[in-house]
Amino acid sequence: MMTIPALKEKARWVRQQILEMALHAKSGHVTSSFSCTEILVALYHGGVLRVDPKNPDWPERDIFLMSKGQSGIGLYPILADLGFFPLDDLNNFAGKGSHISVHIGKDIPGSEIVSGSLGHGLGIACGWALADRMDFTNRLIVTLLGDAECYEGSVWEAAMFAGHHRLNNMVAIIDRNEMGVLDFTECSLKLNPLDEKFRAFGWDVKTIDGHSFEAIFSALHDVRSRRTEKPLMIIANTVKGKGVSFMENVRFWHYRVPEGDLIEAARKELAQG
């Protein structure tokens, strides 16, 4: 098990990879991947998920569904680092012949679904969790959603379903960076009170600091032995663009990659951690 300082270092390395991949492809959702870096590192390097990089289809593995498929660029370095596919593949991100791109495509070892269109993952998780219950399969089904993804009505169809069926083998995490594409969520269309909404839909809800490994582990420490029948929702408060000061909480950066002097400025900040 990695220590918290080691996990923080891993998160810093992941952000560096995200930046370099995006610079190489001149494309990629850098800021919305920076906001969920600690969550992904905690799940994979922190040992929350039971997976086997040498056997990605291991039948007893936990299932992780990246519903916010635009953050694939944040997942690939982690999967490669764990050995699901070669680290060299990151150098050809979205390039000719690459199997990894801006949104999550098919046949990526360690990735379960095609993802990029929002509002799909939670419903798929519901089906998977229900099927597992039917078959007495004991594992976690974990989904990561963007907060602005929650504007999709299908998220609420799925939320209602999970609550009704008491799918307590499901964990959903919302990357609550409070920003959509163009604006802050509470300015464009209020999402709050997000916690109360999910509680009303039958979920056990925890709100945490999504950049704190301690908080993430604390929220997930009993995830396999929870005494409630409710599915677990973790609202992870995060900062869009976390790690590069001039990108943090600035609306301009949803789908932009640094140019000119800003490239070195971003590299410098990430190198310092």
Next chain:
Amino acid sequence: MAKLTFKRGARDSFFEALFTIAKNDRQVVIVSADCGAPSLDQFRTHLSNQYVSVGIAEQNMVAVAAGMALAGKIPYVYAIAPFATLRCYEMIKVDVCAMHLPITVLGVGAGLSYDIMGPTHHTTEDISIMRALPDMTIYTPSDSTMAAALADLTYKARRPQYVRFDREVFLSIYTETGDFTAGLAHLREGKNTCIVATGIMVHSALRVADMLKKSGIEMGVIDLYRAAPINQDLLAKTVAKYNTIITLEEHFLVGGIGDAVRSTMADAGVTKRLVHLGLPHKYLFEYGGRRNIHELTGLDDESLAKKMAKIAKEKVK
């Protein structure tokens, strides 16, 4: 209290056959968007662990089915046809076709079969949009025997599929030994002109062919029960003897079976005179029943017979 009875249509034959399959394979599940059928009740009572209701939530219906398929299940999703296709189209694209999952979409209410319920419940563009999806197989059963056989066919195929059921109880066309893997059936031999129809219009075609026979015109009739993928070789071979092909559908002409037949024949290098008959390209807020809409749109038997007799008598250049 009087016992309630119901007419058993193609959908019911399908569900009865699927029930037998599901009893033997517990991986078969039905995911319904609060859409029922008396023949579905046995799933709810005897195979309740293989029946899931998502409420009237078609997007979630498809997503839940995708999750179940990824977990190893063989899901059939079921809703009224426009909602099972158009309402959740993007879910079918991404969660079913892009991931090539073994999910069969069951839509009830093909064409105008929800007659007086209006255009919200009519399904007159589903073939067009479902044909556009790579990987999708589309069936329109034209009788109950075929529908029952499709339960087995779809179960074994394990791929994205769509079955569009009419609500009417049709007369029987096929015998129980029928094989429906070919995708089309040459039901009646004709001389120069052949009708290619699907679903309810196969029955219209057969009746019209009977009517025209009395005036000495022998029309061929092909049941194109699989609109995608079309069996190109068999279609080319079957239409070879005719000089005029009339496609007939209770569907918009844009992207319907007429378009499908035209492009398939072009790909096969078969050149024939083609005439497409179907619904006008507009939403019909016309009531009084399906037959009334047929009369208003020229799809009733008499109008069709008149049109087809004229077409058959025209000289082909």
